Amino acid sequence: MTQKxxxxxxxxxxxxxxxxSVSRELLSEASRLALKRxxxxxxxxxxxxxxxxxxxxxxxxxxxxxxxxxxxLSSFNDDIFTAILTDLxxxxxxxxxxxxxxxxxxxxxxxxxxxxxxxxxxxxxGLDIREEDGVLLQTRPAWEGNLMATIVCAEQKPQMATVRPxxxxxxxxxxxxxxxVISVECNQEWLTTNIEIISSSxxxxxxxxxxxxxxxxxxxxxxxxxxxxxxxxxxVAALLHAEIGATRPITDEGLLDKALQIGQTxxxxxxxxxxxxxxxxxMPHVIGIKNAEVIVAVNxxxxxxxxxxxxxxxxxxxxxxxxxMLKALKGEG
Amino acid sequence: MIEAKRLQIVVCIKQVxxxxxxxxxxxxxxxxxxxAAAVINxxxxxxxxxxxGLREKLGGEITVISMGPPQAMDALREAVSMxxxxxxxxxxxxFAGADxxxxxxVLAAAINxxxxxxxxxxxxxxxxxxxxxxxxxxxxxxxxxxxxCVNHIDLEKEAMLLTRTYDDGQDVVKVKLPVLLxxxxxxxxxxxPSFKGKMRAKSLxxxxxxxxxxxxxxxxxxxxGSPTRVIKTEVVSFEAKKEMLTGTVQEQxxxxxxxxxxxxxx
Numbered sequence: 001m002t003q004k005x006x007x008x009x010x011x012x013x014x015x016x017x018x019x020x021s022v023s024r025e026l027l028s029e030a031s032r033l034a035l036k037r038x039x040x041x042x043x044x045x046x047x048x049x050x051x052x053x054x055x056x057x058x059x060x061x062x063x064x065x066x067x068x069x070x071x072x073l074s075s076f077n078d079d080i081f082t083a084i085l086t087d088l089x090x091x092x093x094x095x096x097x098x099x100x101x102x103x104x105x106x107x108x109x110x111x112x113x114x115x116x117x118x119x120x121x122x123x124x125x126g127l128d129i130r131e132e133d134g135v136l137l138q139t140r141p142a143w144e145g146n147l148m149a150t151i152v153c154a155e156q157k158p159q160m161a162t163v164r165p166x167x168x169x170x171x172x173x174x175x176x177x178x179x180x181v182i183s184v185e186c187n188q189e190w191l192t193t194n195i196e197i198i199s200s201s202x203x204x205x206x207x208x209x210x211x212x213x214x215x216x217x218x219x220x221x222x223x224x225x226x227x228x229x230x231x232x233x234x235x236v237a238a239l240l241h242a243e244i245g246a247t248r249p250i251t252d253e254g255l256l257d258k259a260l261q262i263g264q265t266x267x268x269x270x271x272x273x274x275x276x277x278x279x280x281x282x283m284p285h286v287i288g289i290k291n292a293e294v295i296v297a298v299n300x301x302x303x304x305x306x307x308x309x310x311x312x313x314x315x316x317x318x319x320x321x322x323x324x325m326l327k328a329l330k331g332e333g
Numbered sequence: 334m335i336e337a338k339r340l341q342i343v344v345c346i347k348q349v350x351x352x353x354x355x356x357x358x359x360x361x362x363x364x365x366x367x368x369a370a371a372v373i374n375x376x377x378x379x380x381x382x383x384x385x386g387l388r389e390k391l392g393g394e395i396t397v398i399s400m401g402p403p404q405a406m407d408a409l410r411e412a413v414s415m416x417x418x419x420x421x422x423x424x425x426x427x428f429a430g431a432d433x434x435x436x437x438x439v440l441a442a443a444i445n446x447x448x449x450x451x452x453x454x455x456x457x458x459x460x461x462x463x464x465x466x467x468x469x470x471x472x473x474x475x476x477x478x479x480x481x482c483v484n485h486i487d488l489e490k491e492a493m494l495l496t497r498t499y500d501d502g503q504d505v506v507k508v509k510l511p512v513l514l515x516x517x518x519x520x521x522x523x524x525x526p527s528f529k530g531k532m533r534a535k536s537l538x539x540x541x542x543x544x545x546x547x548x549x550x551x552x553x554x555x556x557x558g559s560p561t562r563v564i565k566t567e568v569v570s571f572e573a574k575k576e577m578l579t580g581t582v583q584e585q586x587x588x589x590x591x592x593x594x595x596x597x598x599x
Binding site: 110113154311320 | 355434481504512589596
């Protein structure tokens with residue numbers, strides 16, 4: 001009889017010796033799942049000078065932290081991270097392994113899953129434990145979000161999933177929480193690699209723009225037209241105390257920063273008010289706004305799919321709506 | 334040494350439904366595949382182009398492989414018409430319903446059956462599965478490193494110098510061959526099939542390898558060899574109690590602001 005797999009593991013991605021927000025989201029979720037499953041949450045942190053992060057991991061729900069602290073781990077190396085996580089999983093046999101569906105997570109977690117000959121579900125947006133047998137229910141969008149699929153890996157362990165950043169709820173950190181910290185000695189074999197990281201540049205924004213938390217969001221879509229309209233939309237946003245966001249075509253063109261992209265490949269927002277100017281409502285975008293309390297759509301195309309999910313729709317030209325809104329908002333201000 | 338030899342390049346492609354023609358059945362919660370025309374996964378066109386570019390610089394041979402039903406042969410012929418030297422279709426009834434783990438088993442068996450390889454190229458993801466898991470998983474089975482999201486390739490004497498662009502930054506990475514790369518669309522602009530290529534694609538004998546040729550048990554492949562199961566799918570729809578505002582633009586705007594005020598939002 002082989003040893004039973006136990007514990008929910010979270011690979012905690014770090015950035016400049018700080019935990020990324022998706023790591024906190026995953027730890028929060030893992031501890032909710034662990035409670036339901038009656039097991040422990042373990043954080044796995046690989047990096048250089050990261051000992052201080054153990055406390056943070058515990059405050060977000062980890063009962064145990066495995067730290068692998070070595071100068072060679074200061075930047076992400078696919079080979080090395082694969083070797084470490086694979087070996088630790090073989091040794092300690094977790095029941096579940098979760099990681100952020102970030103580019104780094106997606107780069108090496110499939111290698112770990114393949115080494116362990118187990119299933120892996122990508123880009124989940126919801127996780128749950130099935131009551132009757134404790135199997136992990138993994139929900140993910142398919143076909144650009146037009147379908148929602150629930151996937152299980154019932155026969156193999158560990159059950160593995162990557163989860164989209166910005167979807168799961170972060171718990172309030174409990175700084176009094178106690179946890180066990182295990183420093184794992186870095187095995188030289190793990191460091192054998194044909195990959196050399198020559199340089200690594202990270203954009204300053206680590207996904208913590210105000211957008212995700214905003215009470216009101218004005219979103220710019222492809223139909224915005226001129227740069228002058230963009231400026232007016234920003235003014236409307238300021239008057240409504242709203243943050244500015246954008247759809248993918250707008251950030252792809254560089255009109256607004258990538259960090260402001262809303263939707264499946266960007267930030268998921270939960271504002272009370274969302275106003276889309278020239279937003280058509282493609283599925284990858286609307287997935288990120290569906291939790292808004294009130295959705296307002298301004299689009300001159302009456303067939304734009306966004307109207308289907310809007311609380312209030314204005315079939316009108318943004319060129320006319322923006323000046324009219326500014327006038328009205330200022331007049332009343 | 335990269336310079337000294339002709340590269341053996343394998344490009345993995347997948348035939349996917351054309352996103353423009355996909356329909357969804359709300360009753361069954363599934364995709365209606367028959368409605369969709371099939372194309373080469375858009376990212377894979379960039380993997381092919383990366384192969385062509387390297388072959389032009391270094392000499393070498395490109396073998397394109399695809400796992401799929403018999404009609405995936407069309408995708409392989411298209412790749413040949415663009416310039417691939419050889420093609421192999423990996424097709425067997427047993428392969429149906431494969432998840433990414435079972436898929437990499439078949440692809441790895443096929444690549445290991447080729448005379449040799451220096452470089453494996455894949456698209457960053459497929460637009461139907463959208464997992465980005467097959468590339469790195471395949472590298473694991475081939476026991477070679479993988480670098481994902483590559484959007485620039487430079488050649489050095491004994492290694493490749495790659496730029497990979499991540500959601501929050503960019504790395505420059507040096508890697509020795511053999512290696513598997515998954516490529517971003519920004520890496521290059523795929524070429525169109527040539528007339529000569531189309532003629533060649535028509536006449537080229539493309540072998541079909543199944544379990545028997547690959548030395549795999551049917552139980553290791555397809556649905557039987559897949560640890561994951563889809564237990565439910567639903568067509569997503571967001572319903573809203575929508576109100577279309579009417580009148581002139583100014584009237585619509587005023588009506589909107591009135592309502593927002595009622596919500597305490599303006």
